[in-house]
Amino acid sequence: MxxxxxxxxxxxxxxxxxxxxxxxxxxxxxxxxxxxxxxxxxxxxxxxxxxxxxxxxxxxxxxxxxxxxxxxxxxxxxxxxxxxxxxxxxxxxxxxxxxxxxxxxxxxxxxxxxxxxxxxxxxxxxxxxxxxxxxxxxxxxISASTVTDPSTAMFEMGWSPYTTTKTYLEKMQAMLELGAMPRSSGSGALALADVASGRLDGYLEIVINLWDVAAALVLLEEAGARVTPFIQHGGLERGISILAAAPGVAEQLGNALGYSF
The missing domain is CATH 3.30.540.10 (Fructose-1,6-Bisphosphatase, subunit A, domain 1)
Structure with a gap:
């Protein structure tokens, strides 16, 4: 095979x-x-x-x-x-x-x-x-970044019309309180690829679909990044959240944003 x-x-x-x-x-x-x-x-x-x-x-x-x-x-x-x-x-x-x-x-x-x-x-x-x-x-x-301190991390969060403004702002505030530098550039697939290559230390999309992540999931796994269980949590059937992160900051980001790997 x-x-x-x-x-x-x-x-x-x-x-x-x-x-x-x-x-x-x-x-x-x-x-x-x-x-x-x-x-x-x-x-x-x-x-x-x-x-x-x-x-x-x-x-x-x-x-x-x-x-x-x-x-x-x-x-x-x-x-x-x-x-x-x-x-x-x-x-x-x-x-x-x-x-x-x-x-x-x-x-x-x-x-x-x-x-x-x-x-x-x-x-x-x-x-x-x-x-x-x-x-x-x-x-x-390529491989995920070696950053271990969230206050030195670069983080991206995608905006989606499928989530509420309140939820988006809560996640953004949690990220900022960690000291991470925020970005938003409008392509979920490329942001996930950036986590795989070490250009970003984390990426969160609150609602994202399989077609946006199918290619990136393999990239992230092979590059040593941590990823929330997208497939296991229902990503084959509907749009759900995904958090991808460099291994050295994954647990801190996950805890702050309310996700587990």
């Missing part, structure tokens, strides 16, 4: 590179916003559909027995191995011509994430991980 997964992920890297070119060609100029609202601050653009459809068709041609699930079209095929794609993660950024967005493609074996590719074409960066084989950024192995 390991060789079969490796074969799939190698092919998927090429597919995602081509998908990134589609997204770049369709990328709107600065300004906006461009796209349609699904809900307050929850955007979808023509590129979301085009990229998802392209990846889905390419996967189907190469691996017709594999399942496929996308943010825009849902689960269109079932299979023991299932691909989960967020065609444009950070759509609000993408739709304004901003740079912080990516394509996120994860591979799952049943309920277990086994591979992930996150392509950030503006940054010329490709994150790649396979379960048991390490996590990489542009071919170089």
């Amino acid at each position: 390991t060789s079969s997964i490796t074969k799939r992920l190698e092919a998927a890297q090429t597919i995602v590179k081509h998908a990134a070119k589609i997204a770049m060609d369709m990328r709107p100029p600065p300004g906006g916003p461009t796209g349609k609202l699904k809900q307050m601050q929850d955007w979808v653009t023509e590129a979301d559909g085009a990229v998802e459809n392209f990846i889905g068709e390419q996967i189907k041609n190469l691996f017709p027995d594999d399942g496929f699930q996308g943010e825009e079209n849902g689960q269109t095929r079932s299979g023991a191995l299932r691909w989960v794609v967020d065609p444009i993660d950070g759509t609000s950024n993408y739709g304004r011509g901003r740079n912080r967005w990516c394509i996120s493609l994860g591979l799952m074996d049943g309920d277990t994430p086994v591979g992930g590719i996150i392509e950030a074409p503006i940054q010329h960066e490709t994150y790649y991980a396979q379960k048991g084989k390490g996590a990489f950024l542009n071919g170089a192995r």
Whole structure:
């Protein structure tokens, strides 16, 4: 099975590179916003559909027995191995011509994430991980940061229309009281990848979906980061919270924010 997964992920890297070119060609100029609202601050653009459809068709041609699930079209095929794609993660950024967005493609074996590719074409960066084989950024192995003091930590929290302002502010206050430096950049997949690479020491999203995290879960595990049990807590069925953190500050962040690993 390991060789079969490796074969799939190698092919998927090429597919995602081509998908990134589609997204770049369709990328709107600065300004906006461009796209349609699904809900307050929850955007979808023509590129979301085009990229998802392209990846889905390419996967189907190469691996017709594999399942496929996308943010825009849902689960269109079932299979023991299932691909989960967020065609444009950070759509609000993408739709304004901003740079912080990516394509996120994860591979799952049943309920277990086994591979992930996150392509950030503006940054010329490709994150790649396979379960048991390490996590990489542009071919170089990555690992979570060695920070142990929250007062020196850099932390990001995503904003979502699916949580209350009160809850968001409570979590932000808890983070600030630890002395962590806050950030918010609009792409959950890239923020989780930043935790895996040590660029961030923690990331919290109060409500996030499987397609946002499927690729990053493998990256985080292979990079030695700590992650709350997203799959076990119902992340396959609905949007739930995720907290990812460098191992040296994970318990402190978890205790302050009300999450356990």
